[in-house]
Amino acid sequence: MTTLQHHTFNNPHPDLATGVVGAAIAQRFEILYPGLSNEFLGLFSYVSPEETLSIIGVGSEFQVETHKEGSTLRMRLMHRDVVERESTYRLDGGDLHEEVFRHAASFIDELRSFLSEHYRLPTSTVLLGGWRCGTHPENLEEPLIFTIPRITCRVSAEECQFSFFDSEECPYPGGAIVDLPRDISPNSQLRVSRRRDIPECREYIDNLVDLIGELSQEALDKVVICREVRLFHQSELSPLELLQMAASGKKTAHYEYVFRWSGGDAWVGVSPEMLVKKQREKVVVEPLAGTRKGSNFKDKSERYRNELLSDGKEIEEHETAARMFYDNLSSVCIPESIEQLESRGVLDLGYVQHLKSTITGQLRPDINVFHLLAAIYPPATIWGKPVLLSGARIRSHEQIERGFFTGGFGFFTLGDDANFALAIRTARMTGDEVRVYAGSGIVKRSDPYREWLETSNKMQPFLNNEFAVYL
Known part of the structure; x- marks a missing residue:
């Protein structure tokens, strides 16, 4: 029988940000x-x-995996290399994200009872992972994945709580915080030999000119x-x-994360946007839409802030997203x-500023976090409105495969608490490449070149940090 053990230690560096301590522990785990x-490997x-x-x-003790083949969706719970539970669902051709989350809601409810009864896992057990953004549903083979790690550490300002599955392969992890370093600054540089923009600037602008010609004057017509x-x-x-390079010298983002499965590509992000946070029945969403350049100089920062608050296009984009939530x-x-606790506040990240709203609510008793995701994803902040028409426009005018970018990363527990970042300000590490992504909301009054500049500004944490060297 797999046994989950728990040990709690004092945070060795309570004066440091928990994200710094968490990153140091993740490095020690490696x-x-x-x-x-x-x-x-997961850090959130x-x-x-x-x-x-x-x-x-x-490590992966248990893993929830999904596989899509045509109109068939399979979900399974893996216990290491053994299939513990598996269900097959028929997709009816509607919105793929909604269908995947709706079936996940049912499957995860079954797993909660199974894992509690057969493995005595507590409701606090964390599943780390996320889902991909299905801009091209026909190509999306693995929509969603979540992992219960072999070793988990939860860091707060006061404590480091370790949970681990006892076995010879998974020894006592308390040594991970012995002499934990305070400074985890990178020892190397990002030495860039070549850069490629997809698409190039001229092609991007020409494409947006064509797209804007398709949009109506209505405030609800938007596509990302x-x-x-x-x-x-x-x-x-x-x-x-x-x-650490992307996070260096920046005002604190809401989220910092790294996710990698089976030694494959790694996804790294410093997202400022909360998609949803759930504690018991209470939910919070914080849509970000509407952007202006940032500055480290106070007078310029204030000027950009005032421009953002008075720009009709940015306000329209934000209000569309907030209303949809x-x-x-x-x-x-x-x-x-x-x-709605906040409407059109300004979130200043230093390199950019965003309009931000905060909306809260209490879930109905029959709703779990995946029912909630089925209702709110994809939001207008990364997709557009109307949803179906925006999907068609993205397929016609966007030239990249998003993968986990604009999907979600985070965790949920067996007790159904959850916290998910919208996966923006995110890069993919693959071989000798770092692929950096950004998007912007396009409405009828958009200026294509300004949208190019906006997406460039959003990429700054990866493209223009103190460790990046262009050869």
């Missing part, structure tokens, strides 16, 4: 447990005025178009080092509980 880190850090946490996981920059580098660089929450929340 050294102590290289085999487990190759199976799965979150900071807000109310809460800071960092969750680190290595993304692009990609590929950096070909000559560096011995780990995903955790790339994360509000309306979609009404299908899963008690109607009178939905409240």
